[in-house]
Amino acid sequence: MALDKEEMSEKVLAIAEALLNEGGADNLKARTIAEQAGISVGSVYNLFADLDEVHRAVNMRLLDRLGATGIAAMADLERQGVTDVRHRILAMAAAYVRFVEAHPGSWPAVLAFNRRRATQPGPDAYDALLDALFDIVAGVLKAGDFDLDDDRRALAARALWSSVHGIVTSGYVANSNSRQAEEIWHQIELLVGVFVKGLEHGGAFAHAETKSE
């Protein structure tokens, strides 16, 4: 008995993820996949149109898992009765950092791939998953008493989460030794602290009072 078409696809994706994690996008080779999966090159192309589709599928799984991680982190806090906005955002950020650290090769590949597809039109499943993350952040912000309408809160959520993302990715440009990890976390703590304080004091509308001080 051989594996189902579905099962073989899963196997291929697991192998592909491992390859990406070890050596980045350049390490995703049709022949390596075929060899490790015990099938021929042609069969890989029977399961997926091309390597880009394999990469895309791996990324989907990663984003899905990241979403699940973030939601789980929030649920944990809910269960513990934590309502402080700063704490909750920091918990999400911590989950994000852990996730990135757990996927040293494949997460960068997600970003690189994401950038490559910028030429193609319209939103797709990627954007849907990212939107889900933003919505979680927006939900946390809603719990704070920040006097923000829905649009502005969504804007703040995107800005905040993209900022966390920027700190993490900038930080891992260099070697991911423990000093770097600490530096990243300090930056995130500072960002979130400043951000929440800024929201409390109406900083989200600073443009309306340019010269008032």
Add this chain to the structure above:
Amino acid sequence: MALDKEEMSEKVLAIAEALLNEGGADNLKARTIAEQAGISVGSVYNLFADLDEVHRAVNMRLLDRLGATGIAAMADLERQGVTDVRHRILAMAAAYVRFVEAHPGSWPAVLAFNRRRATQPGPDAYDALLDALFDIVAGVLKAGDFDLDDDRRALAARALWSSVHGIVTSGYVANSNSRQAEEIWHQIELLVGVFVKGLEHGGAFAHAETKSE
């Protein structure tokens, strides 16, 4: 008379930058460079060890130019007597956004390349250029009356600029149509406004007063 070795290297880099800008890292091919430069493939490898070195050199030029742009933007404000921290940071961010928009293909390539070299040890000229940018931001923050020691101000500068970077790169994941550009700029305005307000109110030390409110 033929071109100098130096001049030919310049020509190759100009061609390489154009190729990167058009089609990203995948579009940087030895044979295309050779053809457009009017030399043979082998000669390209005489000027540069491999394509990675070409890519690295192009990135250096880009980062240099970005640094010059940022410094120029700051000098302009100095000349105009603008001292408001928020305005100055926004001016730098605007310069950054303009720069990224002016290099739609090659800037992503800088980031992707940067990530690939994460395995190599120690800081290098890249980090030096990035540090220079952070220092400019830190200098601007110093002008504000934020009650930050040097270490904390440096941390804030890195966090703030990485955040701007994150917003810009996240935003350009999708098509860079004008709606996206506006969204990015709104996020940056919100981030900077909130960040400055947060610093004014001591948000940078929020971790020391977790439950005080």
Add this chain to the structure above:
DNA sequence: ACAGGAAATGAACATTGTTCAAGGTCTATT
């Protein structure tokens, strides 16, 4: 048992990075 279709195979092709032996060019010295 067998026909028909679906799936797997791997040889073959095109494209790419990179190397290197062969030949060419220039410069300084006699």
Add this chain to the structure above:
DNA sequence: AATAGACCTTGAACAATGTTCATTTCCTGT
């Protein structure tokens, strides 16, 4: 001016890779 020696240029050749497709193999329903 002639020549040796260092340096440069060339482009053919090699290896690695993505992708295709004619052929073979396998399974399934009758």
